[in-house]
Amino acid sequence: MSQAWATHPSQALLRVAERAAKRSRSTGRRRLVLISGLVMLGIAIAAILAAPLLSSYPPNALDVLHPLAPPLTPGHLLGTDQYGRDILARILYGGRIDLAIAFGATSVTLVFGTIVGIVAGYFGGWVDNLLMRIVDLFFAFPFLVLIIAIIAMLGPSIFNMFVAIWITSWVSYARIMRAQTVVAKKQQYVLAARTLGYGRVRVMLRHILPNTASAVIIFSMVDAIGNIILAASLGFLGLGAQPPTPEWGTMISDGQNYILSSWWLATLPGLAIVFVGVAFSLIGDGLADVLRPGER
Amino acid sequence: MSRFGTLPRRLGHLVLIAFGITLVTFFLLRLIPGDPALAILGTSYTHQRAEAIDLALGLNKPIWTQYVLFMGRLFRGNLGYSFFYSLPATTVIGQHLAPTVFLVIYAAVLAAAISLPLGFVSGLRRGGVVDQSTRVFFTVSFAMPAFWLGIILLIVFSVHLHVFPISGFGSGFAGHLYYLFLPALTIAVGFSTVLIRSLRAATIATLQAEFVDTARMKGISRAKVLRRHVFRNAVLAVVAVFGVNLAYLISGTVLVENVFSLPGLGSLLVNSVSNRDYPVVQGVTLLFALLIVAINLLTDLTQSALDPRVGQEIGE
Numbered sequence: 001m002s003q004a005w006a007t008h009p010s011q012a013l014l015r016v017a018e019r020a021a022k023r024s025r026s027t028g029r030r031r032l033v034l035i036s037g038l039v040m041l042g043i044a045i046a047a048i049l050a051a052p053l054l055s056s057y058p059p060n061a062l063d064v065l066h067p068l069a070p071p072l073t074p075g076h077l078l079g080t081d082q083y084g085r086d087i088l089a090r091i092l093y094g095g096r097i098d099l100a101i102a103f104g105a106t107s108v109t110l111v112f113g114t115i116v117g118i119v120a121g122y123f124g125g126w127v128d129n130l131l132m133r134i135v136d137l138f139f140a141f142p143f144l145v146l147i148i149a150i151i152a153m154l155g156p157s158i159f160n161m162f163v164a165i166w167i168t169s170w171v172s173y174a175r176i177m178r179a180q181t182v183v184a185k186k187q188q189y190v191l192a193a194r195t196l197g198y199g200r201v202r203v204m205l206r207h208i209l210p211n212t213a214s215a216v217i218i219f220s221m222v223d224a225i226g227n228i229i230l231a232a233s234l235g236f237l238g239l240g241a242q243p244p245t246p247e248w249g250t251m252i253s254d255g256q257n258y259i260l261s262s263w264w265l266a267t268l269p270g271l272a273i274v275f276v277g278v279a280f281s282l283i284g285d286g287l288a289d290v291l292r293p294g295e296r
Numbered sequence: 297m298s299r300f301g302t303l304p305r306r307l308g309h310l311v312l313i314a315f316g317i318t319l320v321t322f323f324l325l326r327l328i329p330g331d332p333a334l335a336i337l338g339t340s341y342t343h344q345r346a347e348a349i350d351l352a353l354g355l356n357k358p359i360w361t362q363y364v365l366f367m368g369r370l371f372r373g374n375l376g377y378s379f380f381y382s383l384p385a386t387t388v389i390g391q392h393l394a395p396t397v398f399l400v401i402y403a404a405v406l407a408a409a410i411s412l413p414l415g416f417v418s419g420l421r422r423g424g425v426v427d428q429s430t431r432v433f434f435t436v437s438f439a440m441p442a443f444w445l446g447i448i449l450l451i452v453f454s455v456h457l458h459v460f461p462i463s464g465f466g467s468g469f470a471g472h473l474y475y476l477f478l479p480a481l482t483i484a485v486g487f488s489t490v491l492i493r494s495l496r497a498a499t500i501a502t503l504q505a506e507f508v509d510t511a512r513m514k515g516i517s518r519a520k521v522l523r524r525h526v527f528r529n530a531v532l533a534v535v536a537v538f539g540v541n542l543a544y545l546i547s548g549t550v551l552v553e554n555v556f557s558l559p560g561l562g563s564l565l566v567n568s569v570s571n572r573d574y575p576v577v578q579g580v581t582l583l584f585a586l587l588i589v590a591i592n593l594l595t596d597l598t599q600s601a602l603d604p605r606v607g608q609e610i611g612e
Contacts, residue, residue, distance in 0.1 A: 133312070133316070136309075136313060136316075137313060137316040137317065137320060139543075140313050140316070140317055140585050140588060140589055141317070141320070141543075141581065141584070141585045141588070142543040142544075142546040142547050142550075142584050142585070142588060143543065143544075143547055144546075144547035144550055144551070145546065145547065145550060145565065145580070145581055145584045145585075146581065146585075148550070148565060148566065148569060148577075149321075149324055149565075149577055149578070149581040150324070150327060151569065152568070152569040152572075152574070152577045153324055153325065153327035153328045153574070153577075154327055154328075154329065155329070156569065156570075225438070225439055229439075229441045232441050232443075232444075233441055233442075233443060233551055236441070236443050236551070236554070237550075237551070237554055237566050238566070238570065239566070239569060249441070249443075252441075252443065252444055252447065255447075256447055256555070259447060259450060259451050259455055260455055263451050263455075266444070266447045266451070267447075267448065267451070270440070270441065270444035270447075270448070273439065273440070273441055273444065274436060274439045274440055276439075277438070277439020277440070278435070278436060278439050280439075281435060281438060281439060
């Protein structure tokens with residue numbers, strides 16, 4: 001393996017998160033990062049779930065008398081789009097798709113990639129070789145291009161967006177987990193467990209996994225941001241959510257036609273993405289501090 | 297061990313990857329649910345046309361024969377036929393190549409211009425004004441979708457300040473530089489995040505190296521040590537990151553071309569999806585992946601040329 005392949009951005013970012021952990025000074029300050037991230041994410045999830053309470057409009061209700069109303073118009077806090085649909089309502093309902101991707105796509109790839117990585121690292125030999133060559137192969141493609149190609153073949157839809165991410169995104173977890181497992185395998189506690197005659201599955205699940213999982217969990221926060229941006233990007237390109245379904249990316253795409261007169265159409269949904277993204281980023285940094293205190 | 301001790305092994309590895317890439321792109325077509333001819337033709341489906349397409353795609357043969365034929369055509373530079381443009385896919389791809397190549401190189405240069413000073417200064421003065429503000433800005437920009445940032449830049453610089461054009465590719469070298477400034481900047485901002493972080497870390501690590509102390513003790517001035525010893529070694533560490541992240545540059549290009557309506561491979565890819573122009577999708581995917589393999593090889597070579605230690609650390 002060349003060094004270049006090993007320094008994939010996923011790992012670079014993981015190291016950044018770890019380094020950020022070492023940098024922080026007091027425990028209180030470290031906890032604060034995690035808590036503020038969780039609070040921000042909590043606010044976002046609560047707002048999206050409580051969309052019917054926070055907005056009196058359904059996301060596709062037309063207000064033909066007030067198209068392209070600017071933000072702070074009475075009755076439309078964030079304004080309306082070209083059909084008079086309430087932007088606040090559309091952002092709240094649209095977030096459901098983006099957050100569903102953040103959790104639904106990320107959790108599946110986290111679990112699958114972790115299993116592949118731990119198996120490859122623990123068994124070594126040809127199993128490791130075969131699995132890691134498959135992983136290398138996925139890394140050879142530009143991620144977005146491969147996702148688009150898969151969606152092109154399956155047909156653009158929200159479900160196929162999930163499928164494309166499931167097919168491709170587990171590889172980062174597999175690579176991180178394999179590296180962790182290879183190191184853990186040589187540790188005393190694993191040797192002790194094997195000497196006691198424990199089976200492979202038990203050693204992997206009860207001994208190696210609890211001691212190495214923090215790396216993939218921290219990375220999954222970075223990955224969740226990536227998946228939200230991906231969902232929005234595909235919506236923007238017309239390959240994810242289809243109009244009139246509200247979704248942050250499709251809203252930005254719609255709004256781009258009106259940037260000459262109405263800046264808020266394209267701008268506001270993007271701010272929602274940034275808000276949720278920063279929340280996940282803070283949670284990732286905070287988790288890095290809390291989960292790996294020994295490495296400070 | 298010779299200077300290029302592990303190079304043959306790496307070359308072998310890359311050949312294997314390239315072979316795998318052809319296999320993956322070949323099987324992409326197999327993901328089409330149901331009958332590909334039906335998917336391509338849609339409402340204009342007739343039995344004769346379907347048979348013609350099956351024949352053109354080779355779908356009427358056993359799958360391993362199809363792969364052999366696919367590889368055979370590939371070595372002759374044939375990526376199949378674009379039903380939408382009624383042209384060979386290679387011709388269509390060739391027509392869209394220039395804007396993408398220009399944009400990727402432009403963005404890489406801009407990213408280097410942004411990252412080198414900011415990353416180096418952040419590493420030298422940890423916790424200083426530059427370090428703090430850079431970190432805040434790039435933490436936020438990490439959560440920004442590239443296409444959204446592009447639209448914000450359009451609103452500010454094109455719609456309100458009238459500094460840059462809203463879309464188009466321009467003509468002549470200077471025209472391209474002017475028209476592609478905002479698209480390239482959009483990609484460069486996202487790309488800089490990773491570069492600045494790694495350069496900052498590399499600078500901090502290099503400052504602690506013993507050879508820096510030695511140089512200072514020999515009486516060399518601080519400025520000269522920073523320039524000749526610290527900067528050179530720190531930049532070296534970034535070369536690897538730069539090469540690997542070109543994959544990200546390409547992903548950025550796909551999005552940004554669609555924001556700024558540039559006639560490049562990214563727009564072609566997305567349009568071909570809605571046109572169900574499968575051979576073009578296949579071709580663009582293959583081209584991008586092979587490009588990344590080639591660039592990774594170049595990065596490896598550059599690294600071992602710049603730093604003879606690199607080739608020797610690698611052998612696992």
